[in-house]
Amino acid sequence: MYWDDTRLVCFDCISGRRFAVDPEIVRFLHRLDEDPPSGVDRAATLRSLGRLGLVVRTREPRPWPWTVWMPEAAFFHFGTRAETYAADPREQDVALRVKAARNPPPAPTKTVAGRRMSLPPASSIGDVSHVLLRRRTWRNFSKRPVPLVALATVLKLTWGVQRWGIVDGQGRVALKTSPSGGARHPIEAYVLAANVEGLAPRAYHYDAATHELVDLRRSVSPTRIQRLLGNQDYYRGAAAVVVMAAVVARSMWKYPRSRAYRAILADAGHLGQTFCLAATALNLAPFETMAFREADVERWLRIDGVNECAMYVVGMGSPAPGHASRPGRISERRLR
Numbered sequence: 001m002y003w004d005d006t007r008l009v010c011f012d013c014i015s016g017r018r019f020a021v022d023p024e025i026v027r028f029l030h031r032l033d034e035d036p037p038s039g040v041d042r043a044a045t046l047r048s049l050g051r052l053g054l055v056v057r058t059r060e061p062r063p064w065p066w067t068v069w070m071p072e073a074a075f076f077h078f079g080t081r082a083e084t085y086a087a088d089p090r091e092q093d094v095a096l097r098v099k100a101a102r103n104p105p106p107a108p109t110k111t112v113a114g115r116r117m118s119l120p121p122a123s124s125i126g127d128v129s130h131v132l133l134r135r136r137t138w139r140n141f142s143k144r145p146v147p148l149v150a151l152a153t154v155l156k157l158t159w160g161v162q163r164w165g166i167v168d169g170q171g172r173v174a175l176k177t178s179p180s181g182g183a184r185h186p187i188e189a190y191v192l193a194a195n196v197e198g199l200a201p202r203a204y205h206y207d208a209a210t211h212e213l214v215d216l217r218r219s220v221s222p223t224r225i226q227r228l229l230g231n232q233d234y235y236r237g238a239a240a241v242v243v244m245a246a247v248v249a250r251s252m253w254k255y256p257r258s259r260a261y262r263a264i265l266a267d268a269g270h271l272g273q274t275f276c277l278a279a280t281a282l283n284l285a286p287f288e289t290m291a292f293r294e295a296d297v298e299r300w301l302r303i304d305g306v307n308e309c310a311m312y313v314v315g316m317g318s319p320a321p322g323h324a325s326r327p328g329r330i331s332e333r334r335l336r
Helices: 024-032 042-051 072-079 090-102 127-134 148-158 222-228 248-254 260-281 294-301
Strands: 002-004 007-011 018-021 163-167 171-175 187-193 202-207 212-219 240-247 285-289 308-317
Touching (some): 148 260, 187 308, 260 285
Antiparallel strands (some): 002 007
């Protein structure tokens, strides 16, 4: 529950619904916990609350999986889960141009007063420097398919288990190329292969332990990718899209405190950068986006959105000829 101006609002993480409630509801709910509740017919009251959708009745009460991260992480995750997207993402660009004219964006870097010391030029670290400097977010792709070996390489270098370790008293842990809080590695990878040599255009789960793809028997098309990615039509040409989903129990097991939710977000970010660098090294065109229809993606992949939650999306294709100098430029089509 939280205050929104002068209203008390109740947010239900399970249904995603928000209710404006009378502040007296807090006192009332507290009385229901009394044994026996004073002046309250508890059974009748619960039935009434159930009819209003405020109470859920179950045959076998099960603890809400996010209880250990309540209320902060659960409120943030489920409270920001639903998002609507414009039919054309260029509409936001129009709005931002208007906004920038009257309210310019903040400075992209910070300047602090004080004594300054010039640093020597950055030295080259070989191929790593080259790949870092070449990495860009692409929105323009050719129709050339991505080789299966290239996809396999990126998957292995990003999500694949490189070796196994043992934590005394806790058991085996996976070791990968990217760091993970407590070596929990909660992120799973789901591949939407649209234009990959040797792969049917379908959704697959990447088994990080065995380096295999498991066919989920869900058809993939440019139109579906566009819809799932919040109508971003410039990603229709992507050859492969990877949905990162977090198995939250892995992190909750070691860190039963809501701050650990931050580690999952950081983990997804680490993996996103690793993916982009690996794809860039293979002369492919990577991208990453937080704009996706979370509930639709989860429903389509048949993950429950509670124990396993979609967190981040990356993808790649073959670079479009002539776009090397402006890989992320959005087409002006329909832009007012």
